[in-house]
Amino acid sequence: MAEPLFRRVAIAGNPNTGKSTIFNALTGLRQKVGNYPGVTVEKKTGRFFGSHGEAMELIDLPGSYSLQVRSPDEAVARDLLLGRIAGTERPDVIVAVVDASNLDRHLYLAAQMLELGLPMVVALNMVDVAEERGLVIDLMALKERLGVPVIPMVASKGTGMIELKQALSRTPLHVPEHRPQLPIVYETELVALSKKLPCPPDTARQEAMLLLSMDEKALAEQGDAARRTEVTEAQARLRAHGIDAIAAPVDARYDWVADVCEEAIHRRGEGADGLTLSDRVDAVLTHKLWGWLCFIGLMGLMFVCIYFVAQWPMDWIQSGTDWLANFVEKHMGAGDLRSLLKDGIIAGVGNVVKFLPQILILFFFLGLLEDSGYMARAAFIMDRLMSRVGLHGKSFVPMLSSLACAIPGIMATRTIENRKDRLVTILVSPLMSCSARLPVYSVMIALMLPAANAWQKAGTMLSMYMLGFVAAFVMAWVFKKTLLRSETPMLLLELPPYRAPVLRGILQRMWDRALIFLRRAGTVILALSVILWALLYYPQHPDEKASSSEKLSYSIGGRAGHALEPVIAPLGYDWKIGIGLIGSFAAREMFVGTMGQVYNIDESDDEDENTNRIEDKMKEEVRPDGTPRYTPLVCVGLMVFYVLAMQCLSTVGVVKRETGGWKWPLFQIAYMTTLAYVAALVVYQGGRLLGFH
């Protein structure tokens, strides 16, 4: 890996142009995900080799529509290309990915990037789609007008990849000299302003142009007051000439783009104006009635798959850990070490790893929805509801992603332009039931409805998800009305054409997520399992003949659970559930693992180890009066608690990173825990008043 880099390549383009597909095809598994210094946007880099084996670094820039940024994601693309990021040089060459069937719009960003004065190669992706639409692209003319190499590609099939590598290996690279045709007065102001800027001469013109296109609000965020006055004065002078400083460069670029397209694209027959297949699909999927049915149907299908299909691999993993536990039991002498291995490590980690299949299925579905283009439609359909609570249709996507895990969901809020709206979305996203809650729901539902069929179980689970949705909406509305009062943000959303998702890309992301999950299981969860085991195992009861329950009471964890009991007794919980709550404070999926430990230890004197399932052990649990501890009401209350409680240190960490301090994550823990407690209290006490038990 240490060999010197031949070139650093940045890959940029509009969203939905197949940028990631090209990135994946070039780098394969030689990828790494990090962060840009100081900001929280994910930095994806990878290595590939040029046509003569030269090592090159590929930097995947977040998809954006313009260098005139409106979101933190776009800011990274801009800053990297302009060399604004300290310690990171400007790339040697840009790969501008454009969708061949959408050149009329996608050449806009390409035009902006051409103005940067960096060598560039245009990856003209999806030429097959363009052809189907009856577009004939004159490559020579396009190359001529853009002044840079243009590589026709079908990235999803790997077509054009070799040619792209060849273009990137070529020496020397040609620097384009493109400038939009701006009114002369504008040009004068631009030159004057660029001379005053403290940045290097090769980016000064670009920086000046970005400044001139800012409105008062964006300018207000610029630190330098003198600069602000200069810019507003320049804008006023332009206005006196009848020139809108914001519109002029956009108009100039689009005029150029229209001109290029006119010359390089020829339409064959009537194809271009007719309804595409995508349009016809849309007529159904965003239809007043069918649209809703499809939306609800899709969501329902996702959960049914998580519930039914995941069951098999989960059972295999469960039998694997059971076998391992029995193996340890048989081949090791009784003692601290055996208990650590069996009750601590195997039970703790095994109970969490078991949920890997469900997480994989969830990410598979989310990948399908995202890559097919349906996610944008979901935002389109949901925007009205989201705007009712003062949010944006785009907030729906992070919230939907939070169904898998709040961490990618919170990261997905980076596409939200307004800071307050982004914060509200971050605050409520963890209320969406993430996959780590599945273990808790599964066990509780199995306990509560042992005889129910799979449909009833899936229905119960779906209602927990609905509760999370409703809570997220209500809290978003509350935050928008109080703490983070602001206007409902503008919606401006591209509805990309539907596409067949590239399976490889989805599998790649599933693999990434699986690794993150397993790494977590192997580190954080392993460490927590060992700590918890120790808390429940030490100090040991002085009397060896003491019952297992007494032994557990004597441990630190048992005492903490006892201490917590007065607080949670109104919820119908005992000190053992208290231990579970403590154990799952760092990671909610640990609840099941902790309860596994609580009861494994509890029953370890028993000879029959056939009943290793947690739900079976919990079912046998009784109150002092002999009635079952886990009544349906307690189970519902516990599930409601887990729907609403924060209980995930990883999320806390991400929220801290994303919001730049401890204030919001601490507030989030406080409000969610309060909400969870109150709701569980209402369920239990209210349920009892209504005669349930």
Place this chain on the structure above:
Amino acid sequence: MGEETTESQPLSDLRPGDKGKVVAIELPGSARGRIMELGLTAGITVEVVRFAPLGDPMDIKVRGGHLSLRKAEAAGIRVQKL
């Protein structure tokens, strides 16, 4: 501003299937810039494709692509119905 160009009307008033030519974008700075950068510039023809199932936002076709925006913003875009 308003009615001095008698034939122009807000984009939000068009029905699905209607086409219009953008005359002016009367929106505050950043919104104006953003909408224009996505291709909605003066002189371009737009087509209203449909409204979302709940009546808002709307789906419009511009420069061969679909764009979704709310009626509130569309009201600030003056078009000449074609």
